[in-house]
Amino acid sequence: MEAATPNLTQRGDNLPPVSRADNPAHAWFSEARLGMFAHYGLYSLLGRGEWVMFNEGISAGDYNPLAQRFTAVDFDADALVRTAKQAGAGYVVFVAKHHDGFCLWDSQCTQFNSTRSAARRDLVREYTDACRRAGLRVGLYLSIMSWQWPAIINGPARDPEGWRGMVDETHAQLRELLTHYGQIDLLWYDGCTVPGISYPATVARHWRATELNAMARELQPGIIINDRSCLPEDYSTPEQHLTIPPAGRRWEMCMTLGESWSWRPGDNKLKSPQSLIDQLVFCARYDGNLLVNISPEPSGKIPDAQAAVLADVGRWMALNGRAVRGTQRTSFTEAEHEAGLCTATEKCLYFHNEIFSKNSEIRKITIAGVSEKMRAAVVLATGETVNFAQDGGLVTLDLAPQKSPLATVIALEFERIAPAAPPPQKLVEKDTGLYAPAEAHVCEGPSGRAAVHSWQLPITVPGCHDLDVCVVGKNPGQFTLRIDGVPGVRTLQTTCGNYPHTLTAKNLALTSSTTTCTITATDGALFELLSWRLQPLWKNMDAACWSICGPFPSPYRIPGKESEVREAMGTVYAPETDPESVAWKPLPPDGNTIDFTKYGSADANGVYFARAVVRSPDARACEFLLGCDWWANLYVNGTPVTSERAHSSHDRDGSWFSGWKPLCARATLRADNNELLVKCHQGRAGNWFTFYINQSDGLEIIKQ
Template sequence: MPMQPWFPDAKLGIFVHYGIYAVDGVPESWAFYTGEVPRDRYMRQLHGFTASRYDPRTWADLFVRAGARYAVLTARHHDGVALWDTAHGDLDVVRRTPAGRDLITSHADALRERDLKVGLYYSHSDWNHPDYASVIHPDPPHHDHVDSNPYVVPKDGVEDPEAWARYLTYRDGQVTELVERFRPDLLWFDGEWERSEAQWRIPELARRILAINPQTVLNARMLSHGDYATPEQGLPVRAPKGPWELCLTVNDSWGYRHTDDRHKTVGMLVRYFAETIGMGGNLLLDVGPREDGTVTEPQAQRLTGLGTWIARHSDAVYGTVAGLPPGHHHGASTLSKDGRTLFLTCFDAPREHVAVRGLRTPVKRVSVVGSGAELGHTSSGGLHEVPGMTWIDAPAPGDVDPYATVLALELDGELDLYRGSGRV
C-alpha cells in the first residue's frame, strides 16, 4: 500500500514516553531487564503513578507550538503496562495504578482537536507476560542478551509453542483494541528484534490492522510490512531508502529521569531538524513527562524554541522535499515540491558570499526566509556542460537567524543539477 501523503509532509512529530517508570525516574522497562532495578521494585511504581496533572490538551498545544503535525504516545512499553483499560490481561493503569483511568482516549481526542495525527507506540515484546519467555529466536541478534535473558528465553531452553500461541493471542488482541477503539493514524511498533518475522506472525498482524483501518501507517519494526525506516538517536550519513524518520530524545533519556539534565540546545535541535528534512526524513522528537503528566520546563522550552524557528521558516519546511545532494552547498537544503524554489540553510552566519555548485537552472531572485530581504547574486566560471559557481551576497547582520539562516532561491524553471566530474 502506498505511503499516506500526510506522513512525508509532516516533517516533525513528538514522541512521548509516558509510563510508570517516571515514578522513580528509571529507564523505561530496561531498568528491570538489565538488573539495574529489581523487578519487584520496578513494579511497585504502579502504586505511585497518579497522572494527577495529566492534561492532553496542554500537551497538544505544546506540540502545535513546536510545529509538529503528529505525536506518538507509548500505549504499552516492554514492561507490559497498558495506558488503557485492556480486556487482555489486567496490567494497565486503569486497574493497577492511582491514575485509575484510560489515558489514551483523551490524548487522541486532544490531538485531533488540534489537527494533529495520532500515533500509538506498542511493543511486540512484553517482559512481564507469563507466556512471553516461551520460544527462542532462530537467529538472535548479538545484542541485549536476546539469547540468554530470562525475561525473553524459556527456562532451560525448552520451548513451549502453546504458551507462545497464547502470547500472540494476547498481543493481537491488544493491537486490535488500539486500532478499533482509537483509530490511530500511525502504529509505532518496537521490540521486534527479540523474535523472527515468522514467530511474530507479522503478515497476519498487518492484515488484521489494515482490515480494520487500511490507512494505518506502520513503522519499520513491522519488518517486511513496515512503511518507513526508523533510525534512532543518530542522524544517518546517508538517507535510508524511501520514507524515514529519525527518533531523537531532547536529553539523553526516553522517559522522565530527574537526574538527566543533558538537554540538547535549541540550536542543536534546529540543526538535527534541518538536516533531517533536508535528507527527506521526519524528526520524531521525544519528551518524557513526569508521572503526574507534566512536561518539564527545560523540555517544553526546547520544543517551543524549535517551533519558533520552524514558524519563521515554514516556507522552507512544509510542502518541501529533500534538497541538494552533498557537495553542492555546505549546509542543509530543501526544495519546493514543484522544484522551482531551493531553500539553503546556513548554520553559521554567512561571510561575504554563500556559494552553490552545479546549479544549471538560472536563479531569478534570492531572499532571506523570515525577513524577506533580497540578496544580490551572480555566477562565475563554467565551461561547456559544467555550470559556473553561483555566488549569493551574505545577508546583513539583522537578517541572520541566531540558529540557522535560510535563503530562498527562486529558479527560472525546475531545479537541474550538474553531477559530473568536469572536463578531464
C-alpha cells in the first residue's frame, strides 16, 4: 500500500479530537479493536507489490491486459470473511480500487473493472454480502488517485482537463459504492496526492475532498471516514508504526502480516501470533485499533500460512477478547507494571503478560495505584480465581502456574474504576515506537536475584542518553547505580517490595569506553534487575538551521524509473563541489520540516540541497537521523554518509535515505566547523526532509 497520502499525524498538523460521544454510530469501531485488511487485484498476478505499475513504469497499455488473466477462480468472499471472524475481527476493509485504477465492482465509470475481466464477477458485491451474512462491519478501501490518468503524473497545472476528469471519476465511483452496495460502515481512503504539493489543505482542494466527504455522509449517514483525504475526518491511520495521536481521537494502526501488502511469492516472514497480540493490546491500551492485512494469491485463495496465524490470534481472542474490545484510554496505564501492559474498561483492569505463561517460578505480583476496592481477580482464559491482598493502593496477586502458549490475561474486577492513585515511584514506561526523536530498546537484565548486578551498555558512538534501570526487591531498600567513566553515584530508595521501581539517570554523556553499569543493594538484600533501557537524546535541526538551493536538473519525471533517480543522485552538482559559489537561501524558523516545495521553486522536480553547519570542540563520532520524501543523501564535510538502509535498496536508487521513517547514520566530525549537506530528490507527493542530531556535550548548531 505504502504512504501515498500526506499523513496529517506524521507531519504534525493539529487534529481535532473525536470523542466517543461525538457520533454514537461510530461506537462499534472502538468496540471492535481488531479489523482485517485485504489487498487483492491485478497486481496480485505479477507478485511484485501493489505499486508495481508505478515502480516499474508499466504503461496502462501494457498493464491493463492483465484483466483478461484475472480469473479470481479461488476468490471466496465467505472464506475471506470467515478468516476475519475466526481471528476475532469486528470488521473487514476490502480494497475496491487501488492506485492502478482497476475496480473490483461493476463500475459504470470505466470498463477497467472485474465484471469485464476474465472473472466476470462483482467482487465487491460478493464481499459486502458475505460480511453481512457473517455479522461483520463492512469497510471499503478506495484509492482517490488512479494511474490510468496521465494527469496524476503531470499534475493539475500541466493537464487541467485531465485532472478534472480524474477527480470527477473518483467522485462518481465513490457515489456508486455508497449507493448500490447497502450499508457501508467504514471508508478507507488512500492515494490523495498531487504531484509537487505536500500541504494537506492544498491537496484536499485539488481533489474537492470536502465535497467528496460531504457526499459520503449524505449517502451513508453513519459511515466512519479515515484521515487520508487530506482532511482529519474521524480517525488517524498510522501505517506500519505505533504513533499515537492525541487523547480522544480515534485511531487505527494498519500493518502487513508479512512484508508486503499484496501477494508476493516467498513472502513467508510472517508476524507471529504473539507479536500480533502484543500489537493489538498496545493499540487497545491507547484507545486504538489494529488492522491486519492479508494478501490473497493470484487465484484469490488466502495463503494457508496467513490463515493459520490469524486462527491462532482468534483462539486467544475467543478466551481473552473482552480484555481488548471496547477498552478505554486511562491514566492508570501510563506506565508498564511488573504485571504487564494494562487495558481497562469501566469495571475491569486487564493485565497482559506473556511471562506468566513461560515462567512457572513467578508466584507473586504487586500492582500499585489501585485506590478502589477490588471485588475479584481471575485468569480470563480459564476463569480461575486468583488470590489477592489489597493494602492501600497496592494489590498483591498470588498466582498459580499458567500453561498458555500465548499471553496470560489477569482481570481485576471492581464496582467501578477510580482514577489511578500515584504509584510509590515512577514505573518503567513502555516505548511507544515513535519514529522520532528516538526509538528506545528495553532489554532484559540478568536473571536471578543477587545483591549486585553488572552489565554492559552497547555504546558505539558517544552522545547524550537517558538510562532507566528497573529493579524488584522482596522488601523496600536503597540501591546505588555506578557507570564507568561517569562521575557521581545515583541512588534509589524503594518504598515497597515485589514491585518494580525505576532509577533514572538523565542526560548522561557516554563514550565508547563507558560501558559497564553496576547497581548494588546497599543493605546486601537480594533483588532482581527486571529491565534497563538506554535512550539516545536527539535534537531536531529545524528549518532555521538550514539554507537551501535548487532545483538542479534530473532525468526523473513521475512515473519515472528508479534508475533515473540513481542517475540524478549520482550526478555531482555545484553545491557538492563548490558550495560557496551557490546562492543559498536561509530559511525562517518554521517547524521541524525542511520543505523544498514551500521554500524553493514552484517546480518540485529535480534535486535540491540543504546546508547546515555544526561546530564541534574536538574530533568525535556523531549520530544522525534523517527521514524524507522520498530520496536523500547526507554528506559531512564533503564525505558521503551511509545509513542502516539495505545496500540493495541503495543500489537501485542511489540513495542512503528513503521514506518518512528517519534512518540512523554515523559520521566523524572534525574539531571546528562541520558542513552538513543534504541532497534530496522529489518523490511521489513532495520533496522534504527532517533531521535530528544526537545531543553531545560541546556541539553547537550554527544558525544560518
